[in-house]
Amino acid sequence: MADSTLPIHGSLDLTPPQEREQNLIEILHSWVITVDHKKLGLLYMIMAIFFLLVAGLEAILIRIQLVVPDNHFVSPATFNRLFTMHGTTMVFLVGMPLVFAWGNYIIPLQIGARDMAFPRLNSFSFWLTFLGGVLLYYSFIGGPGLYGTGSAPDITWWAYAPLTLKAFSPGNAPDYWALALLTTGFGTLGGAINIIATVVSMRCKGMTLMRMPLFCWLLFVDAALILVTITPLTAAQVMLLIDRYLGGHFFDTQAGGSAVIWMHFFWIFGHPEVYVLVFPAFAIASEVIPVFSRKAIFGYPAMVAASVGIAFVSLGVWAHHMFTVGMTSAGNAFFVLSTMLVGIPTGIKIFNWLATMWGGRIRFATPMLFCTAFLFQFLIAGLTGIILSTGAWDWQLHNSYFVPAHFHYVLIGAIVFNVFAGIYYWYPKATGRMMSETLGKWHFWLFLIGFHVTFDTMHFVGFEGMPRWIYTYPADRGWQHLNLVISIGGLIQAVAILVFAWNLISSLFIGKKAGNDPWDAWTLEWITPSPPPVYNFATEPVVHSRRPLWDLKHPEDPDWKYD
């Protein structure tokens, strides 16, 4: 499908261009120049899945190195690069593109719009984000600058100063890291502005803010949160580059700079970032759980309020990553309280999803399986978060393997599980074909088992005092059995991902035809053909309630009666 039929020199050719077979070059070209929100959404998704595989491979190498004590599978320097790249990639090149993959593809369809508010900004934002990914991975070749061997950054994804300064990190590896994050950061800001503008100004007739699907609400709040959080990160990268190249002393402790100020800049971005990444997962759960439970979402206004509440409170909790850096006791106590407060709106969300399922007739198709696992795992992740929020006990757990266990429970147990749910749920819409349910169930159970074998065990090796970021450990510590178990779980997850990848690709060719509305769902995207035409809707839809398709299917008991 072409993206525009711009008239040339006054002559107006109304022949639909897609009637002519396009050759491969033309198809590829149409993807590169596209400003269509659906194609851009898919590009974001493809980018995220590609980097998920790359960073997953890095995780596998990390786990092979740690499978036995005193292992020599990779060198210490290589190991440090692997976990730095794994973390940076997963956050900035997987998690962030996923926000915009969902936001771009789904929001205009759900609010009855023909595109995002700023299609060209949309395209620009994607290609900036992609350029950031290329920059980061180019560091494997270009990292050392003029001397040394090939290198990527080995500074952890926190990149704490002064380790990132010239004195401790010569070469250019940290520069690629900083520039990559600056570049993706600008892409992210552009995308966030676009989502906000779209939600504010592009809703179809009758769709008041309080009739908007929760999915759009969550992405809307997410975009607002991005505007606030990415900014300090961008500022910090600029300061870091000034230190490295222009003789600045922001973080140069030997010249009186402050290492702690970097931590504040990083975590005032870094903690809300967790919520930025998890909101799309909440958004997916808020669509999938009602549809597969066959009930309207329970407590819609409470869900909106909880989302906004989480976003606000999350901006005041950052220093719970810094309980060990020597804040005053009052300062520590403040961040204990603010962190625990986040648990309240988060709990409200879990309870509302639970209440949505209560009294329903839950169909356990693959998307719902992933969402159900998400509920259990997000509950545990929240509770380990509460455990970590207790400052004094966190002095023990901070930077132990308990912390990676906790945040992988959020990032995989909650986010990745729901991303899979979302892919199984909307794949038919985007491609016109269903994904295989059989492979889907294999994928789900294998991934569930692998996930728990790996990350449940990680909590315990943390209790045994194993710190994160270590490339090896002495045999006398007694950590080897648990590390072996963790690595085995990693391999099971890798197999599950291969099943998923096969399902994703093969269903494109042999999947069952989906039709417009395979799940009997209620939001506007299911009224258009699958895949939707470039213009989404031939005429602007008019809605009267939160579930326009429910109203259509149940004229005897429409939602708008209860508004």
Next chain:
Amino acid sequence: MLPKWLRVERIVWLAFASALALSGHAFAESTQSNTSVFSPASTPAAQEFQLGLFVFSITAAIFVVVGGLLTYVVIRYRARPGDEQSEPPQVYGSNQVELAWTVIPVLIVVVLFLTTARVIFAIQDAPKPDSALEVTVVGHQYWWEFRYPKQGIDAVNEIHVPLSSADHPAPTYLKLLSADTDHSFWVPRLSGKTDLIPNHPNDLWIEPMQPGLYLGQCAQFCGVQHANMLLRVYVDTPEQFAAWAANQAKPGVQDSSVAAGRHVFETQACMNCHTVKGTAATGRFGPDLTHIMSRDTIASGMIPNTQDNLKAWIKNPDTFKPGCLMPAMQLTDEQIDQVTSYLETLK
């Protein structure tokens, strides 16, 4: 249908039971480890552990209630054959219910916060008794320096502290500094960790109540050999500690039989980085070697302090610790033998 469902249910319970048994085993095993957070041997570590147990029990209770409800909903409200015909009753929400599940978490947060704050203030603002030992810890890339200002001791990697008891409290107060990047001092059985940050002095105290050796390591990524920045804390009886301190305060042993080795030490680059008190060697960049033979390990707790290891280390430190900052000085085998003999006299 029913027998199959039962089989599935059985498998689920079996998996759940074995997971529980395995984690129970892992939990029990973890208290045996010398780096376990579950076997505190010092006052602050014990207070943190008690807080940990308290928050564990609360979160476990929440998990049982909410997880139980989730399980109930999944089993009770799963779609059964024939359910496709009609939709369930639509419920849109309830303000009373929302209020209830907002207020209960608020109460839990209040309790948890007050308990946590009490422990934070108790540990962080504990008054320093006059009997406390003061030690300045300086983190270096991949090794630890321990200065005892009142005793005039410069120890390295292996820190000795006195045992404390109810009758004779002898806590050790650590001042934490860094010579280069961020590090973190973590010996789980003695205390939670506190970071060593350049330009940002921190404090930490321990009060060990059982003698013995406690292991730990750097817990903040500090560079390529972060993993091998290991820590050993020896908790001595007061007599042992006095004897150790008296020996450490002496200058290096001067033994004329190893003059050749000392000559190598002082004419090759060794003395630029290392100190041997009482000699011309006063370098501060690397560990103080005045009493190297009083230590059980070299390379920051990484390898036993044996003659073979010393020789191999001097020949090329990268064989043990690739990326560490000590260079291989290209000494001849004869020079290495001489230097090692010299070091072996530094008791």
